[in-house]
Amino acid sequence: MTDNRFAKRYSSDKKRSFFKGKSFILLLGILFGAGIMIAAYKTSVYFSTDESCMICHVHPHVETSWKLSKHVNNRSGVKTHCVACHLPPQNNTWAHYSAKAKLGLTDVWSYLTKDSADFNWDSKSELEHAVKYIPNESCKECHQNLFPEGISNDGVTAHLYYDENEKKLNLQCISCHLDAGHYNPNYVHSKLTGIPGADKVSASDSSKFFTDTVRLTSFSNYTEQIPGTAVSFKMIAIPGGTFEMGSTEKEPFHKADEAPVRNITLSPFFMAEVEVTWDQYWAFYGNTMSEGRTPPEKIYANNSNPNVDAISGPTPPFGFPDQGWGGGDRPAITMTHYAAETFCQWLSKKTGKKYRLPTEAEWEYAARGGTETPYFFAGNPKDFSDQGFWRKFFDAKTDSISSYVIYSKNSRNKTQEPALVLPNAFGLKNMLGNVMEYCADKYNPEAYSKSSVNEKNPLVTEGTEWVVRGGNYTSDAADVRCAARDHTKHDAWLKTDPQQPKSIWWYSDIRGIGFRVVCEPDASLGAK
Incomplete structure (x- = not known):
């Protein structure tokens, strides 16, 4: 009886010692750490889904244009998800998750503090903006064979050029395939056939043609x-x-x-x-x-x-x-x-x-x-320009310059019709801005x-x-001066x-x- 009571007491003391000792704390730490890792993984998986991306990316065309693109609407039936294009490949763990954290925080902050109605979505769909958010290595992760069966001769020529000059010229896949992830009906990367708008003037309209020049x-x-x-x-x-x-x-x-x-x-x-x-x-x-x-x-x-x-x-x-x-x-x-x-x-x-x-x-x-x-x-160029320290705190003036010049502040990142600006004293329009000449x-x-x-x-x-003058629709006010x-x-x-x-x-x-x-x-x- 004494031995049995001693054994039970020893066993009880051992359990109490374990629960109070370092081994138990270590086990709790392992279980807690594993729980955090699992929760972080599950959170990461959820916030890598297309549905979670759409929570913050509220611009009107993003989901529709993605579903119409070749990354979803294709003969193979393969669907390419948001993170596959907009984040570095997962085999580069640090680059992938650091980019995910940085972009995620930026998106959440923009969603909470900015009005999406103020954004120029057309300009954000263009190449200059897109290259910031589509790592080239992500394209190559999926498209490892640049010369698949059925590729056209023009495609072979283009991909050979890319293969030979990628690093030297810093070429990116989306430079030629900008609509791969988001369909754009106005984007075509193939030789133009016919003349845009030619159907507006048919042979039956030849009566509208001038027969002579002005004398x-x-x-x-x-x-x-x-x-x-x-x-x-x-x-x-x-x-x-x-x-x-x-x-x-x-x-x-x-x-x-x-x-x-x-x-x-x-x-x-x-x-x-x-x-x-x-x-x-x-x-x-x-x-x-x-x-x-x-x-x-x-x-x-x-x-x-x-x-x-x-x-x-x-x-x-x-x-x-x-x-x-x-x-x-x-x-x-x-x-x-x-x-x-x-x-x-x-x-x-x-x-x-x-x-x-x-x-x-x-x-x-x-x-x-x-x-x-x-x-x-x-007007003073300093008042109109975005250059300078104080532009971080005060917006540049746009009132008078916008009446005469199509530049970065009013162009919406594209050329505009000349009717939108006033002429100079000679009667000439768009001498400054719109396009370089x-x-x-x-x-x-x-x-x-x-x-x-x-x-x-x-x-x-x-x-x-060759000399070009006047600046263009992307120019700062400093670069559309008459002497620039x-x-x-x-x-x-x-x-x-x-x-x-x-x-x-x-x-x-x-x-x-x-x-x-x-x-x-x-x-x-x-x-x-």
Whole structure:
């Protein structure tokens, strides 16, 4: 009996010792830790579902466009979920979960503190925004074979180019497949067939076509009409004169290539009221389009004065170069400088006048409209610009500049029709903003310092890139000053072009580029 009582007492003491000892605390810690891990895992799994993503992502098209996309609506029946595209692959644990935590907290904060009605969802669907939220490694995690059975020849060419240049050019899959995860009816990555809007003007409408061009009898504004088309556009008579070109260090956001200020004298010229529109450019495209790559110098080699039919125009672009924003009076965009020059040659032959691109001096003279201030309207660039420390606390002014300029603050990240802005004193619209405009000059950052203080009708012919002026719809107010200079970035603007050789007609990686034309007046008009 004594031994039995002792055994029971020993067993009871041992249990009490265990529950009070370190072993029990360790076991509780393990169980508690395991519980937390399981709960965290379950929470992570739930917040990785498509349904949980939709809680915060309330923009109207997100779920519908996803269900219509090839990531859901495809022949294989495979559904690609939100986290598969928007987070790094799970095999990179730290990158996956740190990105998930960062984006999750950002989304929750935005959901609680911001009004979704104020967001520009169209701009957030575009490439510049999308690249921030779609890791390229996630695309490659699923699409490990870039040359699957059934791929087209164009697809093979494009993927070979990607495979060889991914790291060097920082190429991303969505640069060519932006609509893979969210369907966009306006996005097409294949060669354009036909002319957008061509069905609006059929053969039965030929009575609307102009049969002759406008004959000029005086140096005054006129409306040009292109024979064989229903397209017309207004030209403004710009009187000759002398002006101060460039800016001084006193001008806010002045840059070195804008100095020194020079006195430039210009002969009179006509300039288009607005940038070349899609209606004008598609008329050119329809008249001259070809599959060839015949540059102008070869056309003129054996014929110093070729007829209209001898001018070879653009090859079909990939997708819709208007980005689905609309054609009509909107400025034509994404063409190369070479294509713009060819347009001028075609227009000259069609009308019998001498059309060309403006020189840089003509462009600035016309943009200023007789003023000597940063803009052709009143205002300080510092008040309009988003640059500077105080912009973190106070919004930039937009009242007066928005009446004259389509720029980052009012463009909604796309080009706009010229009717939305007021003209300058010469009657020209969109000289600042909307799209950058090609000039006839080569770009040289030291062009001003290497030239004379007083010049007449200057033209820079040495350089690699071309001058572009005016800024575009994405520009800050600092970059749409009359004196602000910029230039083409030819290789960068063709980065994702899959063709070999690359297109000489269309840029693949710049949208806010266009041009306007000038016309040289005949001496008989007596222009001064």
